[in-house]
Amino acid sequence: MSQPTETEFVQSPCVSVCKLTADRAYCIGCLRTLEEIRGWKHMDAGQKRALLADLENRQSAAAE
Template identity: 90%
Template sequence: MTPPAESDFVPSPCVSVCKLTADRAYCIGCLRTLEEIRGWKHMDADQKRALLADLENRQAAAAE
């Protein structure tokens, strides 16, 4: 099996603050849903980058 190309590496958004909101909608540390957290390892690089863009939008919306 060939290791992924360096350009395929997308770092996890996890910041080691693993606590769900009271309604269990998302993690307060990385803003991902449980489904997104579980699925991260199965996503390809493009899917991960798309999720990271969504997380930026979530963070901006939460700041308002």
């Protein structure tokens, strides 16, 4: 099995529920910060995968 390359396509976590929390800390749909949303198109595949892992942790923490 080959390792993923840094140029491979990584699906955006956007779920088209684009609304920020009252304190503008993050999007209630995808849990990304404004900086993360803006920076997505400039991230390489490794950075995107790392962010997706962080988002999973945020989702788990929010569910507690």
